[in-house]
Amino acid sequence: MGLADVARLLAERKLPPVDKWNPTHCGPSDMRIARDGTWFHTGTPIGRPALVKLFSTILRREPDGSFVLVTPVEKLDIEVEDAPFVAVELTSEGEGTSRRLGFRLNTDDYVIAGPGNILRVETAPDGTPRPYIHVRAGLEALINRAVFYEMVELALNEGASPPGLWSEGCFFAFAPAPL
Known part of the structure; x- marks a missing residue:
């Protein structure tokens, strides 16, 4: 799809x-x-x-x-315990500023990253990145590790500085903020 x-x-x-x-x-x-x-x-x-x-x-x-x-x-x-949803699959279309990132959640719902569905990355107390995407009305999905690694690979291949990705006209940097 x-x-x-x-x-x-x-x-x-x-x-x-x-x-x-x-x-x-x-x-x-x-x-x-x-x-x-x-x-x-x-x-x-x-x-x-x-x-x-x-x-x-x-x-x-x-x-x-x-x-x-x-x-x-x-x-x-x-x-x-953390976020009510988990993003378990990534669909990426386009490149650079034309990219769109879609996520399938563990509930088989979908969300497309953009102005209304912000991606953010925090740093857990153990130093690991904790990426999230806004789903709706203050509810978020934790992006699972495999999906986040896929996103990081896309970002590194594009060479953005700081590393991050565009979706729906928004740039989402992967520089984590402390929890």
Whole structure:
């Protein structure tokens, strides 16, 4: 699938209006999203990808930085160890300033890096880079190591200084900021 197809699918996608729902807080959900993107309920991995995908559509980031699962009638806390999504595949079209970078997430959703979906790189306490891409409404995806190495190889081949890549008219430098 090309990035034009991905952009069309993104434009057609209708997510629940979680930003408009303000139910009473109901407490914890007993759910957790691990650093690797695995969703757990009461300590057990959720094995049905369709269920994870459904829950991901009602995930919201609160103004205080916490995460909740929200419906029109309830709001439940969910623990997120790092980012709620993981970018597991990269599609790159074009070169230099004409490049477009598309990412497939662990939920089989897609996002295209650009002005509304910023790429950023932080440095973890152990000194390793931690790359992220904005997905929607304050939700991010951690870019997995294999995808990040693919991005670094593209950047090094283009010779940009500082190393980084263009997508949708924006340049994203890979110089990490401390966590």
